[in-house]
Amino acid sequence: MRVTMIGAGYVGLVSGACFADFGHVVTCVDKDPSKIAKLKDGRMPIYEPGLEQLVATNVREGRLFFTEDAAESIQDSDAVFIGVGTPSRRGDGHADLSYVYAAAEEIADLMDGYTVVVTKSTVPVGTGDEVEARMRKRRPNADFAVVSNPEFLREGAAISDFKRPDRVVVGTEDERARNVMRELYRPLYLNETPIQFTSRRTSELIKYAANAFLAVKITYINEMADLCEAVGADVQQVARGMGLDNRIGGKFLHAGPGYGGSCFPKDTLALVRTAQEARSPIRLVETTVEVNDRRKRDMSRKIINAMGGDVQGKTIAVLGLTFKPNTDDMRDAPALDIIPALIEAGAHVRAFDPEGMHEARKMLQPGVEYAEGPYQCVSGADAIAIVTEWDQFRALDLDRMKAAVKTPLIVDLRNIYNPAEMKAKGFRYISIGRGEA
Numbered sequence: 001m002r003v004t005m006i007g008a009g010y011v012g013l014v015s016g017a018c019f020a021d022f023g024h025v026v027t028c029v030d031k032d033p034s035k036i037a038k039l040k041d042g043r044m045p046i047y048e049p050g051l052e053q054l055v056a057t058n059v060r061e062g063r064l065f066f067t068e069d070a071a072e073s074i075q076d077s078d079a080v081f082i083g084v085g086t087p088s089r090r091g092d093g094h095a096d097l098s099y100v101y102a103a104a105e106e107i108a109d110l111m112d113g114y115t116v117v118v119t120k121s122t123v124p125v126g127t128g129d130e131v132e133a134r135m136r137k138r139r140p141n142a143d144f145a146v147v148s149n150p151e152f153l154r155e156g157a158a159i160s161d162f163k164r165p166d167r168v169v170v171g172t173e174d175e176r177a178r179n180v181m182r183e184l185y186r187p188l189y190l191n192e193t194p195i196q197f198t199s200r201r202t203s204e205l206i207k208y209a210a211n212a213f214l215a216v217k218i219t220y221i222n223e224m225a226d227l228c229e230a231v232g233a234d235v236q237q238v239a240r241g242m243g244l245d246n247r248i249g250g251k252f253l254h255a256g257p258g259y260g261g262s263c264f265p266k267d268t269l270a271l272v273r274t275a276q277e278a279r280s281p282i283r284l285v286e287t288t289v290e291v292n293d294r295r296k297r298d299m300s301r302k303i304i305n306a307m308g309g310d311v312q313g314k315t316i317a318v319l320g321l322t323f324k325p326n327t328d329d330m331r332d333a334p335a336l337d338i339i340p341a342l343i344e345a346g347a348h349v350r351a352f353d354p355e356g357m358h359e360a361r362k363m364l365q366p367g368v369e370y371a372e373g374p375y376q377c378v379s380g381a382d383a384i385a386i387v388t389e390w391d392q393f394r395a396l397d398l399d400r401m402k403a404a405v406k407t408p409l410i411v412d413l414r415n416i417y418n419p420a421e422m423k424a425k426g427f428r429y430i431s432i433g434r435g436e437a
């Protein structure tokens with residue numbers, strides 16, 4: 001089939017390239033000229049493992065195209081996806097849908113023949129109705145259907161999440177549209193991936209309900225970690241003991257500095273607003289948002305306390321800046337709360353991240369020093385803080401680290417080391433929800 005994907009970000013670019021890999025002909029459209037220029041040049045605007053190869057293959061085989069001008073491709077597309085950003089609106093936490101509506105109106109003006117318009121972006125319940133109404137107003141006699149098809153992609157694993165999803169959710173009650181969606185996802189259909197057909201509103205809510213639940217689960221283990229520290233228990237063992245119950249499952253039970261990223265923070269907030277407006281508040285998610293925001297701020301306190309309470313003039317080495325490993329995405333990363341608070345307390349911060357420093361420079365205040373690598377980062381440091389669990393931080397040469405630092409103190413916010421091992425190597429090692437060895 002012929003597909004147009006509007007928005008070539010983390011969601012649109014990955015989804016477009018994967019649809020092309022399924023055999024469809026896909027045109028990715030983006031309003032950002034530099035993004036399109038990079039893609040035409042075979043360079044990726046984002047870091048996502050495997051994406052460069054996937055794009056190159058499909059461009060070479062003539063199934064994947066990039067353009068700033070949506071007109072031509074929308075006219076001869078069977079399906080047009082809206083994959084633009086739906087960031088939190090400044091101030092009130094509602095999803096900013098201006099990009100979604102702009103894309104929908106552009107599609108309405110250009111579509112020709114029966115067209116399935118698909119909201120791939122995460123949008124509040126009822127957005128599909130609003131999109132349909134705005135399009136209908138512009139094109140009263142056009143033949144189209146508006147379908148919800150939320151993405152469940154984790155950054156760093158987005159391609160495998162698209163190609164081997166636990167499920168595909170499709171929200172429409174239009175039979176022709178359902179057939180188009182079946183055809184689009186045929187390769188998954190053939191290998192028995194469950195495709196759940198629901199109403200449009202149900203599909204929109206499934207996305208938020210799932211994401212918010214994952215955020216609640218993470219926050220639950222984070223608070224459990226604080227209790228573990230207070231009563232002398234080990235949160236990793238607690239998580240394992242919980243997770244062996246298959247009604248709970250072991251995933252998303254890693255205690256840390258709080259969740260970040262472009263999804264959980266904005267999706268939990270948008271769901272809270274939707275629920276409040278519907279006069280059916282979800283207090284559990286309201287509390288999750290509040291607890292998580294405070295946790296990210298409290299993490300700098302944990303580091304300062306570990307250093308004796310006064311970091312004036314001290315050097316703190318921060319390993320990891322991105323909100324999670326295997327991405328360059330800094331959106332709502334805990335480091336964006338932790339580093340300014342440490343500098344505020346008088347510390348000098350030197351940071352290293354394998355992929356995130358380019359983005360981080362735009363989002364952190366000047367004065368942060370950026371290192372070439374982990375060992376240079378820790379050289380002469382009064383403390384090391386591990387903020388993102390990149391694989392390369394899991395097997396550092398601890399003797400080399402010990403020789404490089406001024407004070408052998410590690411505050412590990414991701415529990416990637418074993419306390420007894422660290423003690424044996426001569427480090428004072430503080431982590432999350434586990435006592436010092």
Ligand code: UDX
Nearest residue numbers: 007008009010011030031032084085086099121122262
């Ligand atoms: C985001 C959210 O993370 C995700 O939860 C939601 O489902 C979709 O929006 P992401 O791909 O990360 O997904 O957004 P972003 O990286 O901001 O990419 C959006 C792209 O759309 C940008 O490249 C932007 O230039 C482009 N865009 C935005 C358009 O092409 N047209 C517009 O009108 C607005």
Ligand code: UDX
Nearest residue numbers: 151152153154155252253254256259260261263323324
């Ligand atoms: C998430 C959802 O997983 C995905 O299904 C949805 O489509 C988009 O949002 P993403 O935000 O890319 O994906 O990353 P994810 O791996 O879910 O991690 C989100 C945050 O939770 C990160 O800050 C991560 O560090 C944190 N996290 C995750 C934990 O603190 N502990 C965990 O056990 C898992």
